[in-house]
Amino acid sequence: MTLMNEPIKRAENKPKYCRFKKNGIKYIDYKDPDFLLKFINEQGKILPRRLTGTSWKFQNKVAQAVKRARHIAILPYLADSLK
Amino acid sequence: MKHYETVFILNPVLSEDQAKDTVEKFVKVLTKAKAEVINVEKWGLKKMAYAIQNKSTGFYNLIEFSTSSSDLINTLETEFRRDESVMRFLTIALDKHAVVYNERRRKGEFNRNKKQTTRKEEVAA
Numbered sequence: 691m692t693l694m695n696e697p698i699k700r701a702e703n704k705p706k707y708c709r710f711k712k713n714g715i716k717y718i719d720y721k722d723p724d725f726l727l728k729f730i731n732e733q734g735k736i737l738p739r740r741l742t743g744t745s746w747k748f749q750n751k752v753a754q755a756v757k758r759a760r761h762i763a764i765l766p767y768l769a770d771s772l773k
Numbered sequence: 774m775k776h777y778e779t780v781f782i783l784n785p786v787l788s789e790d791q792a793k794d795t796v797e798k799f800v801k802v803l804t805k806a807k808a809e810v811i812n813v814e815k816w817g818l819k820k821m822a823y824a825i826q827n828k829s830t831g832f833y834n835l836i837e838f839s840t841s842s843s844d845l846i847n848t849l850e851t852e853f854r855r856d857e858s859v860m861r862f863l864t865i866a867l868d869k870h871a872v873v874y875n876e877r878r879r880k881g882e883f884n885r886n887k888k889q890t891t892r893k894e895e896v897a898a
Contacts, residue, residue: 716870762863763821
C-alpha cells in the first residue's frame, strides 16, 4: 500500500524472468565456478527463486549443480566473504 | 551408449608422473571394459574451496566416457575407493543437453582461457 506522497519504486516491481529460458541455456555446468557464483550469496548459500526469479525446473538444476560443485570442493559449503 | 563424466581429485603429495599414471590406470580400467573414452582433462594442481584430508590443494582430473554396460560404473567406483591417493570422486550420467554442452566446451566455444567470456557469448555461440 504505497502512501500518498511516496514514490513507487519502479525497479522493484519490474517483472522477474527466468534467465535460463530467456537465454536458452539448457545445461548448467557444475564445474564452472564463476557462473555458479551468481546463484549463491556471500555465505555460499543458494539464492531462493523469489530473488533470482528462475523457474522451478532450472532452480532444481542450479541447486543440483551447486551441490555437486560443493562435493568436489569447487564451491565451499559455507564461506564468510565469497564474492 | 550412455554418456558419463567423472571428476576426481588426487592427493597433491603425489609427484607429477605418479598423478599421471594413476589417471592412466583409471583410463585403462575403462578401455579394458570396452568403454569409449571421449575426453580426459587434467586441470592440474588447483586450490580447493575447503580442506579435504587437511590438504588445501589437489590434482583435478576429468574423464568423459560412454558405455553401454551399467556395472562398469560400480567397478570404476570401487577402483576409486580402493586407491587411497584419490581424495574425492564424482561420477554423473550426462543427459543430451550435457553432451552437447561438453562438445561445445571442448571446441573452445566458451573460450575457457580468456577471462572476459560473458554468458551472452556462450548463448550466441
